[in-house]
Amino acid sequence: MNSTSKPLHIQLQSFLLARKNYYELLHLLFLVPTNDEFLLIIRNYGNLQELEEIHEGGRILRNFFDHLTDEQIQREYEEFHRLFVGPGPLVAPPWESYYRSREHLLFEEWTYQIREQYHHFGLQFKNENNEPDDHLLFELEFMVRLVDLCLQETRTEEIVALISSQIHFLEKHLTIWVPYFCKRIIEHTSSQLYLGAAMLLEDLLSFDLTTLLEVREALSSVRQEESERAIIK
């Protein structure tokens, strides 16, 4: 019995921080590229040379950010609008309910489900009922918030519950619709930024889900040990 190991939340910290960084990177990649400041942050702090080694999307992004110019940012701005904002038919509408409803509408039941999740954690989309709650950016932000909650938590049981919530959100939402969203981008864009971002987004979400499932399983055995120890005492 290894009773000298560090507290659980300390053990998990670097794993959680890495995940938070991924979600924050993804969030940055899908923000409107008006302000080159955050594109520069990605370039300067994103450690893209490492990302390049581990993922094809990372390689494409590295290449893109290596050649970042003002003209390029302007082109990405236009592409961002063509893909996600309009005016006009959107190439890849960035809302969950678009992909899940039979009629490709917004504000469908999935928007509600997402809203309930936010509310459950004491959160609320700022423009509730004005724009749909299930925009990619808000769902990613929500994941960041859940990871943050995890990072602040010390009780094993609560950590397990929070991880379960993230699994639920990935399983029932993000990993269901995002692949369709990414497919549309990958098939219809010649932008290296959005091609790389879409490839990375899709793979990261499924990777995160797999990993979280394993962590949860491992945690359940830790909890079992804990409760066994409690009984022995």
Place this chain on the structure above:
Amino acid sequence: MSDKKNLKELLSNKMQRRTFLKWSGAIGIPVIAGGVGTKMLIDHKEESKPVSAKAVEKVISTCSINNCGGRCVIKAHVKDGVVVRVSTDTQVSGDLSTPPLRACVRGRNYRNMLYHSDRLKYPMKRVGKRGEGKFKRISWEEAIETIASEVKRIGDKYGPESRYVNYASGQSWGLHGGKNAARKLLALTGGFLNYRNDYSSGAGNVATPYTYGTNNSGSSFDSLLHSKYIILWGQNPSEMIFSTPYREYLMQAKKNGAKIIVIDPRYTDTAIAFADEWIPILPTTDNAMMDAMGYVIITEKLHDQAFLDKYCLGFDGDHMPEGVAKEESLKSYLLGEKDGVKKTPEWAEKICGVPAGKIREIARDYANTKPAALIQGWAAQRQAYGEQFMRGGAQLACLTGNVGKLGGWAAGTGYWSRSDIVYPFSYENPVKASIPCFLWTKAVEKGTEMTAADGLEGTEKLATNIKCIFNMAGNMLINQHADINKTTKLLEDESKVEFIVVSDIFMTPSAKYADILLPGTTFFERYDIGVPWCFGDYVVFGDKTIDPLYECRDEYDVFAEVADKLGLKEKFTEGKTTLDLVKESVERTRKELAPDFPSFEEFRKNGVHHFKYDEPLIGFKEQIDDLEKHPFETPSGKIELFSKALWDMNQHDEIPAIAKYIPSWEGPQDPMKKKFPLQLISWHYKRRCHSTYDNQAWLEEAAKQEMWMNPKDAEKRGIKDGDRVQVFNERGSLIIDVKVTPRITPGVAGIPQGAWYTPDQAGIDQRGSVNVLTSQKPTALAKSNPQLTNLVEVKKA
């Protein structure tokens, strides 16, 4: 313990080998909460109401104010601020004084329209060339500022006649709407160039008054319950909803034993649902058949001589206006006394394709079966000589004495109205100059050269061409106006029209030509009252169901802010919101027009108000009962089968004083037919209201965009049902799927109007937008749109 379950092992060893976790670089990026991205998830403001109350579904009754002839009741089921479904009027049918106002397939789709991902969401300004479709999102502040300064700049530089609010019908049957808001702003800042008339019944609106003195030649629909014989001439109420309950009355008329004849180049849904007989006819030749019917009626002495003698001018030589020769009479024309051509059914058959025997039979039945209603649709007057069609129908109604009688029908434009509400939103335009609405492109190109001969009124000459256009909830800027290729070229020249503002809910072909593009609201997102076209004894409450989505704004509020920028807000709003306008309309309607009208709260609760009457309204009953006291509003006080006013225009070939068949340019007798052998018409499709809803998937499923073509014509060209074909003439070319069907007359092709112009790289429309093939040449008298007069050729694409 298995390796898999060991957390330490997992985190410290296994994970580290995982590819993604090798990346550690981004630690320390200041993100969402910190700075770069805006934090969009905020602390939840817990509402005090219990959870169970939140889930309650509220039903809010509202209505659309698009340019449909009907107004249906739309019930929005709202839960937690979201419309979760729509339903419609649940009133049972049977009592024709309160007919149900049920939505058709278009109304059932409204939720899909509301929550469509392509909604225009934010104000935009053009960044590429005009029409290229490149826009940049801007703030409302910038949009308002730009509009205010351009309105002023262009007004100062060119004068008020340079500013124009284009014909637009996306929000046309309510109390306010973008078009009126724009007009009021312009009226308060010096004025704007007016337009007259419309694209629906433009030729008729000008022609019918020459016969009857008014366009109000119709009778209320309940009068049809007394008709024994009904001719629907080019009218298709099964698809083109003239008034929501109209079909209910037609069905009852049929049950009462009326025989119903449909005359139309297509075997329409109306023919299927109502007709005892379908008479196919070639477009532009209706007056040949009408002339022949008149010939049969008078040669067989079936005409109502007493009626003609008493009420009409110009039937025969004894009833001509002073100074006009006897042989100019209608009778003389039909008998061929002057031109040597008797307008026999055999003569007409060669022109219009309807067998002579059939023409005789219909003429006899129409004259003998009384009362009979000849009801004219407006498709056949959207023709080169559409004025003749409208007056020709009226002429037959007079020959048979069916005017002013219960169960009869005076024909002509056929408006009728006896129920009204007060419209409190008003403006007065200091500019008096007006153009026919169809000639707006001419006023852009050479407005200063226009004269009275082009229909310019209110001034001798215009001081300027049009330099600034407001296009509010309309698609006439590109899609619905004739000759799209000509119009796009005109608007692409930024030195001509200098500033275009478009407000809409989707990126229509017209919206693409905006300089400032505004995201408008749907009817769910604003207050209004919806009225039907002139035909109907009902009004529908338009409740605001949800707040405007995204950054969408009602145009009333937009122009109130523009007015504010110019220091005129108080004058613009008079301190009222749109809700105040609705309340004022209700209160004043009760006070000034209809004491029975419900209060605001009652009206809101019921969603609809039916005006009730003891008996049908019969067009011209007053005049027929007592002509002395109630003369017709014509110069002679009589029905002018022969119009001296038209005669005096002295253009007898194209503007005759009596209605007659005039061989049409691009008609079946035009030599151009050798090159372009098919007549092309369009129709109002059941899946769209004009061009509204073209981007709605459900409706495309209900009725896809396709061209109808007769098997004989298809075979000649090696075309099979379902083929993709190219349709072209000298004005343009489009690609469309073809439906090969005997439901359309040989020699005629039909494309449903309103599909959104979708050019490919080479500029060839891929959607079947009929106006790439139509002409801007106006009708002779009304200067109206001849958009159903076209010759084309078709080949496999």
